[in-house]
Amino acid sequence: MNKDKIFKLAKGFRGRAKNCIRIARERVEKALQYSYRDRRNKKRDMRSLWIERINAGTRLHGVNYGNFMHGLMKENIQLNRKVLSELSMHEPYSFKALVDISRNAFPGNKVPKKEGLSTVL
């Protein structure tokens, strides 16, 4: 890549990296490597963000993420996590309907709690 292209890509860099070609070339190469890597990481990060949001949304209704997704799989609802997270943010009533469906399909693994005396007896 010639110098003009390097400087165009080096806009906003700190210090001499945006103005001096030797330093700019190094930094731009590093930036391009990072962007290559991060285009793959972005997909992982976004999925983890969606899962966090779905978890938060379902816990408002008393269901956790694992049981919610299991219930949806059982009911053969094939909405993906991106759409589910958007629904949990912007369409709360539709999301609650989904949580109810999932709860009916899979109530959850509840281990019955034993009281103090009955564990001894």
Added chain:
Amino acid sequence: MASSMCAAALSPSSAAAILSLPNRGLTLALLHRKARPFSFSVDRSSTSPAPLLSAPPLVSPSTLFSRKWKLSAAPEESPEEPEEPSVPEPVEAQIAAAATAKGEDVFAVVMIGSRQYIVFPGRFIYTQRLKGANVDDKIILNKVLLVGTRTKTYIGQPVVTNAAVHAVVEEQGLDKKVIVFKFKKKKNYRRTIGHRQPRTRIRITGITGYEDFPFETLPEMVPA
């Protein structure tokens, strides 16, 4: 959006309050003055074809103030503030009309190219290049996973049967250029490749065919 709607809710009530109690013009003039930027919508609604009875002549400073505002904003000769029952209607009808014109209170989740999109009528989305689709082609998308209206949600298992999303292909273009740079350090290996992913822009025109599917009724939503 929320602020404009509650301000619009404020102005009809203030206008109604001014009408019903003409003696309290002063205090309500302050209310009207605060709501002045939004009372514009109320005044405009008075020119709508709703039947307007003759309002009692009010000489309080509030009417003088509002009269001045109306002259500067809308030059038509319109009768004084419309009375109580017809004022809320035009404003809400206007808002509803605006909503139906743009969004229609329906949305759908549609699957295109193994990606899912939340789709509203009147808006466009970018999808993977649809081969064989020319510009201004009408398209029907039938993998509809969920349809939602204001009061009902139709959740598909996995698909809402007979639901169809109608769309028009607007543009077949390329995405922004991405530079793929491969580098191995200390081995003198550098490769620079530019890449533009082909994509299609489609505009959603309508969502149909979901009415016969079993639905979940949602609780009454108070518009924010």
